[in-house]
Amino acid sequence: MVHKHAFEALDRSMNDIFNSRRINDSQMLFGGKVIVFGGYFRQIMPVIPNTSRQDIVNVLLSSSYIWEKCKVLKLTKNTRLTxxxxxxxxxxxxxxxxxxxxxxxxxxxxxxxxxxxxxxxxxxxxxxxxxxxxxxxxxxxxxxxxxxxxxxxxxxxxxxxxxHEVVQEINDCMLSLFIGDEIEYLSSDMLCESEQLHDQFDKTLYSTDVLNGLKLSGIPNHKILLKVGVPIMLLRNIDKKPGLCNGTRVRVLSLGNRVIEAHIISESNIGSRTFIPRMSLTPTDKMISFKFRSRQFPVAVCFAMxxxxxxxxxxxxxxxxxxxxxxxxxxxxxxxxxxxxxxxxxxxxxxxxxxxxxxxxxxxx
Known part of the structure; x- marks a missing residue:
């Protein structure tokens, strides 16, 4: 799912590092180092909003100048099944x-x-x-x-x-099956200071209610409902060392006002106890013409995803x-x-x- 520009940036950086004194090798990929790429083109492609099929295909590694010098090794056995x-x-x-x-x-x-x-x-x-x-x-x-x-x-x-709409429907249904008190967490949303300094920016058009109603990729909802025992997924990288990364799933142990205590149930460090804090998040969605900050727990219920x-x-x-x-x-x-x-x-x-x-x-x- 990685954009080809990421690979090309790595290539240029490694050439700068390893070929700074070797002018004759300036065209060598990745500074002459062997790089192994793992993946396959049957998976979902990079998400490029408001573009055509051709534009999406064009951002793949196979459309980069790097691909011409790649040697393809194919796996032939589905070990997950067999x-x-x-x-x-x-x-x-x-x-x-x-x-x-x-x-x-x-x-x-x-x-x-x-x-x-x-x-x-x-x-x-x-x-x-x-x-x-x-x-x-x-x-x-x-x-x-x-x-x-x-x-x-x-x-x-x-x-x-x-x-996401169908995922939310299933998660709400599953949450209702759990016994126990339902805890509600609301986000604090506000415009970034850089927007408020613009003379021509009309702040009245972007009230708190408007900001609360926005649902954007990678940003938790304004209202999150949780119960003890429910599995949730992190939507942001918090701490890589203990495995608290975007996509990591954990199970809620207790719900506090400022932190959520949980057990890690996916990736590495399965079984480890951790604490999830609120975070200030700024969306990067280019569909939004202004910048705002949302402070909320970076999690979502994940019976469904x-x-x-x-x-x-x-x-x-x-x-x-x-x-x-x-x-x-x-x-x-x-x-x-x-x-x-x-x-x-x-x-x-x-x-x-x-x-x-x-x-x-x-x-x-």
Whole structure:
């Protein structure tokens, strides 16, 4: 997901460091050092707002001058699936792994120009027409109240959806199932001083209510509702050494006025106790024409998360909730390829009329 400019900046910096006295080698990549890139182009591409498909593809490493001198080494075995398969399931696992690859190599659904409609196999679908969302939750989080104090229970489970609105709907539903007092945290939002100094800036247009109502990527909501035992995800890097980074999941132990006490349940340092403070955050979204500061706990409830946010997470039991279709390259592949076995995946497809379906869009550039 990294923009090619990041790699090119690293190349120039390393050339400045290692070739400062070697003029003849000034065109050598990365100062003559061997660099190993890990990743694959089936995953979700960099998020470039308000641009075309061509613009998004153009920011990839494969569109950089560096790519011409890269040697590509390909992995051929899906160890995530095969390492967890019983002997009796090897053939079924092989078919499932090949179907996932065909999905992202655009070999499912016939000819298309970047977007096609595919049919999800029946054994992967949630078909409970009476209460499909409860069936979705029950698959991923069975006996959740009995496991409320079990941190390992939440480590590799999640409900995925393409958009934040659906994720919020599921998280609110799950939060209501938990016993205990609900604690409400409100953010303190204000315009940055640099904006207030502008003579032509009308502060009356950006009241506190307006700032409180903004929902931006990477910025926690104005109102956060939490309960003890609930899993939450960090939205900002706090401290790298103990593993408190953007995307790290923790389980709430206690809720104070100024700090949240929690156990780490993902990444490294699983089981470590930590404290999360409020932080002053400034959005970097270019859609916002002014600067403001929001002081809030940098967390969000994470029974469910967006597909983009799940990239890089270790998950083993997943429900994919598609109230709206996926909208960019690699989303469907990333969601379906995270499981360790076919039995750990279910898909719920609901249209605008709340009718359960079995077909969904797949976007492949």
């Amino acid at each position: 390492a967890n398969s019983e002997c009796s399931e090897i053939e079924q696992t092989r078919v499932f792994a090949n179907w996932i690859l065909d999905l992202e190599e655009d070999k499912v659904g016939g000819d298309n120009d970047g977007e096609t409609v595919i049919e999800i196999p029946h054994d992967l679908l949630i078909t409970d027409s009476m209460d499909p969302i409860s069936a979705l939750i029950q698959f991923v989080y069975p006996s959740i109240l009995e496991n409320i104090n079990n941190s390992s229970y939440f480590q590799e489970r999640a409900i995925l959806a393409p958009k 967006t597909i983009n946010k799940s990239q890089g997470q270790s998950l083993s039991k997943i429900s994919l909730f598609l109230r709206q279709p996926v909208f960019t390259h690699g989303q469907l592949y990333v969601a379906l390829s995270k499981v360790k076995s076919k039995q750990c995946l279910k898909v719920l497809i609901i249209d605008d009329d709340d009718i359960i379906g079995n077909k969904i869009n797949n976007v492949v550039y």
